[in-house]
Amino acid sequence: MLPTSAIPTSSNTVDDCSICLNVLAPGLPLLTLSCNHKYHLNCLASNVQAQNKECPLCRAPIDASIVQLLTSRIQPPIQPHITPLPIPFPSQIRAAYNIPSVEDPVDEAAVRALFNHLASARQAAIASANTASNLPLITVSITLEYGAQISHEESNIYGLVTLQASSAILPSNNESLALPHAPIDLVCVVDQSGSMSGEKMRLLKQTLVYIVEQLNDLDRLAIISFDTQAYDRSHGLKRMNQQNQQILTRTINYDIPAGGGTYIGCGLEMGINLFTSRRTKNSLGALLLLTDGQDNLQHDYSQLMETLPEGVLCHTFGYGPDHTASLLVQLAEKGNGGTFTYIDQVQAVGSAFAMTLGGLFSCIAQQLRVNIEFNGEYRISHVHSKHEHEPKKLPSNKITFKLNDLNADEKRNLVFQLHVPKVNNNQQVEMDNQQIISQNEQTFFDQSTIGQVIVTYVEPNSNQTITTNPVSFQLIRMDQPSADLLQVNYTLDIQRNRVETAREIKRAMDENDYQRSLAILKAQVEKIKASVSAQDPFCQLLVKDLEYRYPSERDYRSSHQNAYMQHSSERGTYAPTTNASAAQYLSYPQQQQATHFQQNQLPPMYIQQQMPPPYVQQQLPPPYAQQ
Template identity: 25%
Template sequence: MESEGAADPCAICLGDVGRGQAIFTAECSHVFHFPCISESVAYGHRACPLCKATWRDLPAVGGPVRRPPPATPPSSSAAYDDDEPVVQQGVEAAARDPAANDGLVALKTHCERLAVARGASRDSFAVLVHARAPPGRAAAAGAQRAPLDLVTAIDLSGSMRGEKLCLVKQAVGFVIDNLGPDDRLSVVTFSDVAARALRLARMTPNGKASAKRAVEALVARGGTNIGEGLRVAAKVLDDRRHRNAVTSIILLSDGRDGYVQRRHVDLVPRSRNRTTAAPIHTFGFGADHDAAAMHTVSEETGGTFSFVENQAAIQDSFAQCIGGLLSVAMQSVRIDVACAHPGVRVLGVKSGRYANRVDADGRAASVDVGELYADEERRFLLFVSVPAAEAREEATQRIKVRCSYRDTVTGCLEDVAGDDAAVLRPVQAPDGDDAEVSMEVERERVRVAATEAIAAARAAAERGDHAEAARVLESGREAVRRSAPGVAGDPTCAALEDELSDLSTRVANRREYRQMGRAAMLAGMSSHRQQRALSVALVAARATPFGLARAGRGGRGAPRPYATPAMQNMVEISRSARGQGQQPRARPSPPPQPPPAAKRMHLRFAE
């Protein structure tokens, strides 16, 4: 436990400011290790990493201070309209093939209880809507899938030197190897400025060779300008003359954007938003990245935020993401709900990060889902009011559900009707603890409550109330354990218990939370709110109804749930390529260099 008078850690390395260390106290009163802040200033950063105040007095460094070159707005730079043409024949052939349209979304409903007494009414009666995308066509020989346009935005700041950059090159090389000849890839890099290292080109044998040469030539140096990297990546997609059916940006960074005093949301290019453009999937690497900024970028664009805690897992994390992107089966997915009984009203929807709408009269509701990977599932809780039944009414039809979407392979618009939600209305029915409840509904209640507990704990930790954050997580874990599916040994509940227990150790104190806790909690929230698998670990896992779950209680970096077969398969390919999952040895860190001379008014030694 930290004492109340404990000094703030260095905001750059997050290490303690200990006795005998050279430190720098800025005009804004924030304190940093002198070597840390000197390196930052050497790259041209003149603002406080914490409060963004612009400094007039800077620590002296061994050499002239480099000023960041002015960023060139994408609109005034050369147009990226030299993308290689796409191949359309496969999609057109699939549209003419009746067999390509065999798989439709599976849409089911589950009521929290099978029966409600005829004379009784219920408020906030829960109905689960469960949608599952059709299986991946890639499993069949010669089957078609939607080709991908992918832009990777890679951080090449000085902190990426050495083993980090080697692992990133290896991971991007794996992505190149597993893209098909109809997929297209562009590589964008950023440090002080951003540049396109590879045009948007098809991954034919020649295209793959060119891409690998471009990646191998990358060199790390300079600062971290995430905003410029994202603007160039977005411009590559905006300027392209041809378009594949699936589009995405992958961003990897181990640092913090230090160029403009901006809100996190200002890092998102104007053309990238959830309704009109491709998602940005962000990967925060190590303890020094800006998890809040990366999470905001992904949230604003409909992407995911993954926390890569173990640097050896970079390739596996990329592999899981690519496995999903190469199996996108449905786009523009929308679930519509209509009340079937005149007395039924929709009161609310628990849809996580997905936008939902309930009509003013409560007679209809909808959820905008976006893209679904093959075999991917989404579960949403609807709360409806149930009136008392008529004297001879044996069942009440609650709601009718439909799902509309565009098939990514055929391009056809589909509209599928699901099972109507109905409840029996006997004269008498068990109530309270004696009533039979749906385990499907209860499991989703538990998952939603656990997600809300993580969000509440994060809010407490951000306020500095780490004891409250730990209490919220422990209370949430206990609620999961005591729930009906938890008592029954449901594997999903066991996985949630493990996750909440793990997170509680990450909010125990300020240092732990800043180093790893914030990123882990944001990644968990992103995963559960979107119901999509994120970062992976180099450990075995067990199966749950949502996909892979944690391998053991408290195991850090364990896989998130929701992984689809295509994602799991790509991770296995990655592990096999790395040599049966053996972690590469990290190179020893170089000895610290003595700090250069500094202004006396700013340099002192901690007592």
């Protein structure tokens, strides 16, 4: 990475515009070229419109996108010698003019070539692993709470569908960071209010430059900053070729001052507009929103978030203890299944963004549809997972869960309740592989198929729709099931503890009374301790996290909002060390990207002398703990 202080500057920098020879007064519309020479915006526009497309001082060619902007710009008269009145905040200087956005179009031919390359790379990885050529990207498994139910009684039991994304295509060490990925349209919307000054802004700029460096020529990036107004720093979605990377790096380091108040909505709206106005688009899209404060006035962004295009995820980051965590959680939830990250330590902003970037780089499935269908009178009565589903009105013997995407090495567990009807043993019961077995003078039926699940999804590299093979639900129905068949399934009980903990954390965060909020979490702790899976390492971490006492109510709520989002979505982000249970959701690519960021920002001796970063301290379960 090129540090802020190391970016070269021109030795010919002057205080006058070399076109009109008037002073470059603060507050006037100015534009700095890639050669680092600065001019009045209108003077340079007139120069370009006169077909002078080189820097008047050094004769370096002016970037084509800047030429296009200035050629189309109609400028009002300007008096460069007039000194403007003082403006309260430095960031408002740029409000005097607005350079229109110009989108770099997607290179469709290059994208197709990349998709072919990725398909070949995957086949090569499969071959080297000596696996079958039809290795699925996603495997599906099912679990019911019990192995059997009494045939002449109704009951209500839990069910579980688990989706596991393949990690076979992921190489070891840091090689995956160099592998191509499905092209991304990424918009970073960042707070530049006065509270971001100093170390916060320095580390944020360092992180933005890292993001610029990690994207390739097929990825497109836009950077929006905001205080009480929004500023399009990239002037639209730009492909991250070498030239645009250099321009944007300079912009990040020099043109994002800290000052003014906070209005999240103006930055959010400008970022969403870049997506809705796209003439071309990459297969993946994400908006990253970071703020360290609260809106000067309360706003409802529900209608604005409805305009976010389907498939574009909104990931939010709360920087420090003073942001409104509940608002950022709401934006993420309405942002097509995005995540919320509470950045409790100023120096953790880079790791937080890197983890999200690692997830985006490893997306293997989009538009997932989990279709569950049960036979006869079996009905799904309740859903305990946060994902959207149809029909919304239950009970129903058919249900379809909708998931936006799944990244390599991730897992999703869909938890629901199933109404089990009576079975009349005097009637012929249709079963798959039905057998009558005599044991200890008891007669019972073998496992029977009561339903099945099929998953369809779009592979983002090829845009091909893939359908998994059906997986069947099996449940024994008999008059007197044995004790082992009526034992609660251990795996399902862990997932029940997870979804119930997420629900209770949400309920506690919605409770304004602090003591009543604490009481809700205390009750959930007791419920986990009494469960079948209470001694499971993950459940013990849940208890430890819920029992932790925070120094302030604001820390308590910010940290638990982070925990709620991770436990409900099963998607990893950076988390405070007080949320150790959330570490299990971090995928291998996310950990690689975070480690890569750390190694690129700190000198080798510093890395060796420091304690491991928070995402390593959090007692990751196998295989991560062994990586």
